[in-house]
Amino acid sequence: MNSYQALREGLARRLPDGLTLLSGGRYVPRNHDVDYVFRQKSDFLYLTGVEEPDCLLLLDPVRRRQTLFLPRIDNHHRVWLGHVPDAREARGLYGFSRVMYTDQLPQALRQARGGYRKAYADEAAYKAAGAALRLPNRPAALRDALDELRACKTPAEVERIQRASLVSGQAHRRLMAAARAGLREYQIQAIFEAHCLDAGLKHLAYPSIVAAGANAAVLHYQANNAELKDGELLLVDAGAEDKGYAADITRTFPVNGRFSRRQRDVYSIVLETQKRCIDAARAGVSSVDLHILSMTIIAEGLKSLGLLQGETEGLVENGAVRLFYPHGLTHMLGLDVHDVAGGKKRVIPNPFKIALRFVAKLEPGFVITMEPGIYFIAALLKDPKLRRKHRGSVNFAKAETFLDFGGVRIEDDILVRPHGPPLDLTDVPKEIADVEAACRRG
Ligand SMILES: [Mn+2]
Incomplete structure (x- = not known):
């Protein structure tokens, strides 16, 4: 288990009764075709070490499953921005047993939400999940759990x-x-x-x-x-x-x-x-x-x-x-x-x-x-x-x-x-x- 996996386990233990969904950072446009320099959201970096934009993290504590979602990269993207790891590569790179693409999020949520009465999702993640999550959300509890967890440094x-x-x-x-x-x-x-x-x-x-x-x-x-x-x-x-x-x-x-x-x-x-x-x-x-x-x-x-x-x-x-x-x-x-x-x-x-x-x-x-x-x-x-x-x-x-x-x-x-x-x-x-x-x- 790498140190990021241990931190994800720590969060899942604090929020054992809900599905946790976290959004990574996205590019922020500065002007035509130019974005601000990307820096990953701190919570996401804390739990994954992933420095790429447009990712999501799903924690399913009952099935003890941690899933990283990556954006699906097309050839246009490769032409402008070069190589981006695919799902198989990302598994080894980031230590995830399961890596999917963000367009598979609705399907993954529909499979995972059974047996849960609530979700712990940040605002952007809840929006990204849309109708597929369909659980009452407790973002303040997620925030507090992350604040607690991040206080003592490993x-x-x-x-x-x-x-x-x-x-x-x-x-x-x-x-x-x-x-x-x-x-x-x-x-x-x-x-x-x-x-x-x-x-x-x-x-x-x-x-x-x-x-x-x-x-x-x-x-x-x-x-x-x-x-x-x-x-x-x-x-x-x-x-x-x-x-x-x-x-x-x-x-x-x-x-x-x-x-x-x-x-x-x-x-x-x-x-x-x-x-x-x-x-x-x-x-x-x-x-x-x-x-x-x-x-x-x-x-x-x-x-x-x-x-x-x-x-x-x-x-x-x-x-x-x-x-x-x-x-x-x-x-x-x-x-x-x-x-x-x-x-x-x-x-x-x-x-x-x-x-x-x-x-x-x-x-x-x-x-x-x-x-x-x-x-x-x-x-x-x-x-x-x-x-x-x-x-x-x-x-x-x-x-x-x-x-x-x-x-x-x-x-x-x-x-x-x-x-x-x-x-x-x-x-x-x-x-x-x-x-x-x-x-x-x-
Ligand atoms: Mn200072």
Whole structure:
């Protein structure tokens, strides 16, 4: 049994009383005769490893049967797109005992639906099945079962993330060596993406963020057009994926290779926060508590810089620290860069009014990011309502002197283990001396 078969068995065990039908991704047209680059749907990739479009998966738990449906390929298709595996070839290639063509789906469903009272089909699959399925559908239960199943990564999945992280990490090191004043952000992006492609990783996990100076204060900065300037920091948040499995890595380093005093002060707080939160990321610990820990350490640090004032606990509770750190510490990582959060059963109470994507107790096998940051965002620091609310907690006059600074984020990918601290899958310099050394290699 290959690892994908085991995962399909796992899903069938969770949904033993219905027929499960999943759709693969389809080409999305961009304009005449040109489609967007195809990337398989994550659920489908998870259960099959099949990277071709227009497929379907049927699980019949009572007859213990798993069927892959492929589009029937005609000669026209072969002329334009070359060889595509036929059903017989696909059996061996993907480890399915039964492979059929999608035009045989109605016939297969009519044979399989006897004895079932419900179906678990995603929306596109239910539509594709049409009248042949004729069972009440429970798509929410399917979604939840997949979320539950995908949360803990198997060793084979961890290996994929490790490789994505290794290659992306090498690319990040290259950037530190290559960056210098006068280059444009997109030239740094080009070096990152060329390295990943050269290593055979054809998809990025998400659009690369290459943000120099004040641009780093835009959390999902996309323009990547500006010129790198002497004396600025460069924030790069970029990762490739290996067979769908994402890396998500951020480093922030000086364009000229030397941190200034002010950059060093802010950077040290973020680094200290990240290291302490990584050490605390152990099985059984709540992701909400980790986020509170990160806010607490950042609040202490900002107090030492004279940007915040008052009791640390109060600064965390009243949200003052969030003017400088307005995002979550962690999210799950897997086939989606912001991966499924583990299903309904795993959700724990979140006493904070902060909307966090991932609210659960850590379990062995979770792969998560650790990405604290400090930013100087004009939209927050100049907001009249926020200024009124936090005038006792935030030194706004001082904060405004940082509006040219941008921000610092440091992000690693970690694997939660049964005991002790997690395994850090990211190997890119982050200590100040090591970052400066990596920048000198250019
Ligand atoms: Mn991230």
